Amino acid sequence: MKATCWMGKEEVRVENVPDPTILNPRDAIVKITATAICGSDLHLYNGFIPSMEKGDILGHEFMGEVVEVGPAVKNLKRGDRVVVPFPIACGSCFFCRKGLFSTCENSNPNWVLAEKMWGHGVAGVYGYSHLLGGYAGGQAEYARVPFADVGPLKIPDELPDDKVLFLSDIFPTGYMAADMCGIEPGDTVAVWGCGPVGQFAMASAFLLGAERVIGIDRFPERLRMAREKVGADTINYEESDVHETLQDLTGGIGPDRCIDAVGMEAHAPGPIDMYDRAKTALMMETDRPFALRQAIMNCRNGGTVSVAGVYGGFIDKFPMGSLMNRSLTVRTGQAHVQRYMRPLLERIQAGDIDPSFVITHHMKLDQAPEAYRMFRDKQDECIKVVLNPN
Amino acid sequence: MVTQRESGHRPRGGVGRQLANGLGWFSIGLGVAELVAPRAMEKVIGVRDRDRRRNVLRAYGMREIAAGVGILSMPSRPEWLWTRVAGDIVDLASLGQAFALRDAKRGRVAAATAAVLGVTALDVLCGTQLSRRKPFRASATVLIGKKPEELYPFWRDLSNVVQLEPYLESVRPLADDRWRWTARIGGGPALEVDTEIVRDQPNQYIEWRSPEGSATRLRAAIRFTPAAGDRGTLVRSEVEIDGPLALLAKPASAAGIGPELRLEQHLRRFKQLMETGEIARAYRGQATQPRPRFETTRGLEPALSH
Ligand SMILES: NC(=O)c1ccc[n+]([C@@H]2O[C@H](COP(=O)([O-])OP(=O)(O)OC[C@H]3O[C@@H](n4cnc5c(N)ncnc54)[C@H](O)[C@@H]3O)[C@@H](O)[C@H]2O)c1
Ligand SMILES: [Zn+2]
Ligand SMILES: [Zn+2]
Numbered sequence: 145m146k147a148t149c150w151m152g153k154e155e156v157r158v159e160n161v162p163d164p165t166i167l168n169p170r171d172a173i174v175k176i177t178a179t180a181i182c183g184s185d186l187h188l189y190n191g192f193i194p195s196m197e198k199g200d201i202l203g204h205e206f207m208g209e210v211v212e213v214g215p216a217v218k219n220l221k222r223g224d225r226v227v228v229p230f231p232i233a234c235g236s237c238f239f240c241r242k243g244l245f246s247t248c249e250n251s252n253p254n255w256v257l258a259e260k261m262w263g264h265g266v267a268g269v270y271g272y273s274h275l276l277g278g279y280a281g282g283q284a285e286y287a288r289v290p291f292a293d294v295g296p297l298k299i300p301d302e303l304p305d306d307k308v309l310f311l312s313d314i315f316p317t318g319y320m321a322a323d324m325c326g327i328e329p330g331d332t333v334a335v336w337g338c339g340p341v342g343q344f345a346m347a348s349a350f351l352l353g354a355e356r357v358i359g360i361d362r363f364p365e366r367l368r369m370a371r372e373k374v375g376a377d378t379i380n381y382e383e384s385d386v387h388e389t390l391q392d393l394t395g396g397i398g399p400d401r402c403i404d405a406v407g408m409e410a411h412a413p414g415p416i417d418m419y420d421r422a423k424t425a426l427m428m429e430t431d432r433p434f435a436l437r438q439a440i441m442n443c444r445n446g447g448t449v450s451v452a453g454v455y456g457g458f459i460d461k462f463p464m465g466s467l468m469n470r471s472l473t474v475r476t477g478q479a480h481v482q483r484y485m486r487p488l489l490e491r492i493q494a495g496d497i498d499p500s501f502v503i504t505h506h507m508k509l510d511q512a513p514e515a516y517r518m519f520r521d522k523q524d525e526c527i528k529v530v531l532n533p534n
Numbered sequence: 535m536v537t538q539r540e541s542g543h544r545p546r547g548g549v550g551r552q553l554a555n556g557l558g559w560f561s562i563g564l565g566v567a568e569l570v571a572p573r574a575m576e577k578v579i580g581v582r583d584r585d586r587r588r589n590v591l592r593a594y595g596m597r598e599i600a601a602g603v604g605i606l607s608m609p610s611r612p613e614w615l616w617t618r619v620a621g622d623i624v625d626l627a628s629l630g631q632a633f634a635l636r637d638a639k640r641g642r643v644a645a646a647t648a649a650v651l652g653v654t655a656l657d658v659l660c661g662t663q664l665s666r667r668k669p670f671r672a673s674a675t676v677l678i679g680k681k682p683e684e685l686y687p688f689w690r691d692l693s694n695v696v697q698l699e700p701y702l703e704s705v706r707p708l709a710d711d712r713w714r715w716t717a718r719i720g721g722g723p724a725l726e727v728d729t730e731i732v733r734d735q736p737n738q739y740i741e742w743r744s745p746e747g748s749a750t751r752l753r754a755a756i757r758f759t760p761a762a763g764d765r766g767t768l769v770r771s772e773v774e775i776d777g778p779l780a781l782l783a784k785p786a787s788a789a790g791i792g793p794e795l796r797l798e799q800h801l802r803r804f805k806q807l808m809e810t811g812e813i814a815r816a817y818r819g820q821a822t823q824p825r826p827r828f829e830t831t832r833g834l835e836p837a838l839s840h
Contacts (some may be wrong), residue, residue, distance in 0.1 A: 164817050165817070167815050167817055168812040168813070168814075168815060169811065169812055170810070170811070170812060216811065216812075234806075234809065234810040236679070236809055236810060237679065237809055237810075238677070238679060238765065249802075249805070249809075250805065250806045250809055250810045250814060251814050252814065253813075253814045253815060253816050255802055256795060256798050256799055256802065268814065268816065277814070277816050278816040279816040279817070280816070280817050288817050290814065291810070
């Protein structure tokens with residue numbers, strides 16, 4: 145089959161690889177009809193995530209048709225349409241039973257490796273480094289889906305791929321980012337990053353009752369999408385000072401809830417950027433946490449900072465004093481997608497939201513290398529690319 | 535998950551221990567001399583009195599005494615001997631500096647250097663002897679969401695363990711609750727170890743070890759303890775290796791790829807099997823030929839994640 149492979153920093157290629165096969169009783173094989181490139185894939189593309197190996201198959205946002213099931217999968221059959229959640233989770237361990245699916249104890253063959261790095265392990269994720277299991281990803285024609293009896297969500301025929309594909313990751317991710325905020329009536333929610341995750345975080349903040357939502361980014365097309373499709377106010381941080389503007393908009397107390405939808409590769413205007421770039425180059429920090437620092441500094445006293453952006457290792461100049469003295473709460477996590485898929489599917493069916501609004505490009509799987517470059521460099525006002533194998 | 539490595543030295547007599555005791559007393563003697571009579575010591579090693587140097591000597595004296603007391607009072611810790619070796623190196627460096635001093639008596643300094651070199655050789659010899667005699671011990675614990683009686687039967691039939699360890703070719707029952715373990719690493723020769731079950735408390739504990747007189751002495755045990763708050767069972771696995779294999783285990787363990795890692799991996803796989811009915815395996819389906827690799831911090835256990 146054809147698959148998008150990571151060949152090194154800033155190099156992906158569509159290669160011919162062996163078809164996946166059933167390896168365990170609870171596996172299924174899915175023929176992929178739609179798959180997307182995520183901001184998280186850019187961290188791999190840019191070489192920020194350790195333990196990638198040349199040839200690894202990328203992609204963790206995908207859906208398709210079941211073509212084969214293992215003997216223990218009773219709820220799915222050939223021909224079922226499914227969306228696959230990006231964290232691989234067993235559904236029955238201590239963490240799965242608590243709904244913390246992205247920290248499932250039983251899906252990561254390299255748990256002890258993650259444990260060495262982070263103190264404790266986490267779940268396996270498709271196409272996301274050997275630290276997270278070394279699973280083949282879904283930017284391909286077929287994928288092997290472990291724990292198919294508990295993970296994939298069946299999709300009724302009348303819903304097109306574009307409306308449901310993002311249940312695999314970014315819609316639940318954005319929703320969880322807003323959910324972790326504990327939004328109360330009257331709240332103002334500020335969101336750093338108006339990429340696809342930021343867009344869904346903003347839309348979800350409204351679904352969860354926020355009074356006002358403010359999106360922060362520097363790309364006009366992304367800010368426009370936030371205003372026109374989501375109904376948020378926006379700040380272009382290259383044109384106005386973020387802190388001053390947020391102070392003005394909130395009468396000096398700051399937003400009640402601040403969401404970081406940017407992550408480890410934040411862009412920063414001015415000398416602090418040089419500082420973080422130098423530090424990461426010298427391996428003295430692994431991530432550039434500019435947006436996170438801002439989110440903390442701007443949040444109102446007693447407010448919540450919710451971190452959806454991905455971080456990998458260590459950061460520097462973390463404003464612990466601000467966090468502690470002002471009674472802030474930090475919530476974070478890789479999305480527990482399985483927890484949100486069904487209720488969000490119902491939201492889509494009820495017409496509360498149509499997630500396809502973030503899609504700017506449809507391309508063929510063969511065009512993945514081009515798509516990665518375009519998405520990374522924000523060429524052609526690219527916000528979200530969907531790849532179709534056929 | 536808890537993984538521990540223990541120093542499992544059983545104090546014994548023998549040349550290594552006697553030598554260690556001698557070195558311990560030597561440390562204390564030298565330390566006391568450096569501490570209370572630094573001026574006399576300076577004469578012996580051939581440098582003339584300077585306040586600063588004298589304080590350095592006093593500090594070295596403290597160090598010697600600490601090492602000596604350590605060696606004598608904790609016979610099971612060869613680490614103390616290694617602190618002596620480290621001290622020797624510091625001494626040698628200081629003597630090297632003393633050599634360059636204008637007011638130094640070169641002959642005396644050279645003699646002192648030769649003496650320290652001799653003692654260093656003894657220290658290294660003794661440290662190696664003591665460390666070698668230490669059997670290797672490792673353990674790991676994992677919480678499994680099942681009752682002890684659901685977990686114990688798997689281990690009562692040791693041939694099941696093959697599922698947890700890709701390097702194990704087979705575990706076959708012999709007569710009288712003896713089991714023959716056959717392992718093979720890469721294309722290497724098969725490694726065979728026999729063990730017999732020496733303790734068996736249903737749903738609580740099983741222990742097996744290689745019979746008296748085997749070249750490689752192995753002892754392993756698995757223990758099941760009900761966990762607090764309905765969380766299932768704490769499963770603890772222990773292994774002790776003595777003989778030539780222990781020599782391999784130690785450096786591997788220091789490099790982070792030793793038996794404790796394997797133990798933890800085994801228990802994790804056991805947990806996966808018990809809680810989900812299967813062992814997590816990643817299909818990588820890579821575009822490039824996976825090259826043979828050892829376990830490192832990069833792409834740990836690639837052999838398993840295929
Ligand atoms: N927690 C999860 O489960 C999960 C899931 C998916 C994605 N993510 C992460 O969410 C983040 C965003 O994903 P995405 O797909 O939207 O990526 P994206 O790259 O398309 O979006 C990131 C946006 O952040 C903006 N940005 C950069 N620096 C900024 C700054 N200093 N202030 C404000 N905005 C800034 C960029 O201009 C860009 O628009 C990534 O880190 C991704 O890895 C997390
Ligand atoms: Zn993603
Ligand atoms: Zn689980």
